[in-house]
Amino acid sequence: MRKDYSGYQVIKTFPDTDEKMKIVESLEESVESWTPVSGRMTTVDLMLSPKQIHLVKSLLDCSGVKYSTTTADLQRAIEVENIDTGRERESRGSCAYTSGMSWTQYHSYDTITKFMSCLSSSYGRLVTMFTIGYSSEGRALKVLKVGIPGDKKKAIWIDGGIHAREWISPASVTFILRELVERSESYSSILRNYDIYIMPSMNPDGYEYSRNYDRMWRKTRSKNPGSTCVGTDPNRNWGYKWGGKGASTNPCTETYRGPYAFSEPETRAVRDFILTRRYDIDMYLTFHSYGQMFLHPWGYERVDFYGEAELERMGRVGASGARSMGGGYRVGSAAKILYPASGGSDDWAKGGAGIKYSYTIELPDTGKYGFILPASQIIKVGPQALSATTAMIQDLLARI
Numbered sequence: 001m002r003k004d005y006s007g008y009q010v011i012k013t014f015p016d017t018d019e020k021m022k023i024v025e026s027l028e029e030s031v032e033s034w035t036p037v038s039g040r041m042t043t044v045d046l047m048l049s050p051k052q053i054h055l056v057k058s059l060l061d062c063s064g065v066k067y068s069t070t071t072a073d074l075q076r077a078i079e080v081e082n083i084d085t086g087r088e089r090e091s092r093g094s095c096a097y098t099s100g101m102s103w104t105q106y107h108s109y110d111t112i113t114k115f116m117s118c119l120s121s122s123y124g125r126l127v128t129m130f131t132i133g134y135s136s137e138g139r140a141l142k143v144l145k146v147g148i149p150g151d152k153k154k155a156i157w158i159d160g161g162i163h164a165r166e167w168i169s170p171a172s173v174t175f176i177l178r179e180l181v182e183r184s185e186s187y188s189s190i191l192r193n194y195d196i197y198i199m200p201s202m203n204p205d206g207y208e209y210s211r212n213y214d215r216m217w218r219k220t221r222s223k224n225p226g227s228t229c230v231g232t233d234p235n236r237n238w239g240y241k242w243g244g245k246g247a248s249t250n251p252c253t254e255t256y257r258g259p260y261a262f263s264e265p266e267t268r269a270v271r272d273f274i275l276t277r278r279y280d281i282d283m284y285l286t287f288h289s290y291g292q293m294f295l296h297p298w299g300y301e302r303v304d305f306y307g308e309a310e311l312e313r314m315g316r317v318g319a320s321g322a323r324s325m326g327g328g329y330r331v332g333s334a335a336k337i338l339y340p341a342s343g344g345s346d347d348w349a350k351g352g353a354g355i356k357y358s359y360t361i362e363l364p365d366t367g368k369y370g371f372i373l374p375a376s377q378i379i380k381v382g383p384q385a386l387s388a389t390t391a392m393i394q395d396l397l398a399r400i
């Protein structure tokens with residue numbers, strides 16, 4: 001049975017004083033989902049069940065917290081988000097064509113995997129496929145290496161789909177993948193110097209669950225002994241400062257950290273793969289949604305540290321790349337401009353694997369559609385993700 005979101009709403013709150021922010025923060029555990037979005041001022045988007053709508057809105061009214069309803073009918077938004085606009089047709093004989101992949105629709109993990117296999121068999125010299133482990137439900141976890149063979153190469157890691165419901169992430173990462181492979185001649189300086197490891201969908205169980213049963217699913221699908229609630233937040237499960245702020249010990253919450261660091265086979269597989277290559281990898285990029293932000297460590301706590309200015313600078317390089325394709329993104333440390341949350345992959349990439357540049361990129365939008373970004377937007381967002389990525393790698397190249 002598919003979860004029905006009839007009667008659910010998403011509202012955007014504007015807590016413009018610390019006191020009002022405290023009121024909005026107090027709702028975090030009780031609403032269906034709680035998403036801060038950092039624009040000129042921080043706003044917080046709340047997903048409300050039919051029962052909560054009246055109660056929460058009255059509380060906000062009484063406390064003088066302004067809000068607007070961004071999604072009046074969540075179920076309707078879900079029903080229309082993945083209609084194929086078909087504006088872009090894949091050319092006959094291409095891997096997208098043969099695997100059923102496109103960037104006018106969101107596709108299944110199976111289709112994404114077929115697309116990846118096709119690239120690795122069609123572009124043998126440039127592309128290598130790895131199975132780095134298996135998800136809780138037994139799906140093969142796939143990574144492609146894209147690069148022109150050579151000696152002493154450095155590497156970049158790019159992943160997507162850590163959070164199941166953030167569909168624009170795997171769609172944008174596969175967009176980057178296709179571009180680098182099919183138009184490799186335009187990226188030859190990048191591909192001669194760097195091997196780019198690309199994992200479009202790190203949490204395939206959650207992704208398929210979000211596609212087939214509950215559109216708003218965020219976590220993995222591992223079982224929690226002693227609880228009927230399923231899944232761990234794969235972005236609270238990494239082993240650097242695991243179990244600190246912003247991560248829950250309750251398996252029934254959206255931000256459950258898991259029973260121990262790296263309890264999930266998905267995070268473990270990526271950890272082991274990255275650790276084997278840690279001295280080669282110069283940059284770790286992980287794509288999420290939504291909010292339009294380039295977030296760098298630290299995420300676990302608001303702390304100043306040596307090297308922060310350089311992380312900020314490179315973040316701005318990425319943000320200008322994205323802006324050249326039409327997206328406005330803010331840059332800053334995850335804890336400072338969003339909220340402290342421990343056990344994130346970005347913090348582990350830096351603190352655990354020692355990768356100097358590490359970013360969580362929150363793709364569009366800023367709340368109009370939120371997680372339910374219509375598929376027609378993929379061809380707008382994909383180029384932003386691509387341009388941000390290549391701008392950052394070009395910056396690295398300039399320093400070799």
Ligand code: 0X9
Nearest residue numbers: 235288289299334341344347360
């Ligand atoms: O909370 C998260 O995991 C990320 N935001 S999302 O809305 N996509 O869930 C932000 C993670 C930022 N990094 C850390 N806090 N380490």
Ligand code: ZN
Nearest residue numbers: 163166288289
């Ligand atoms: Zn996310």
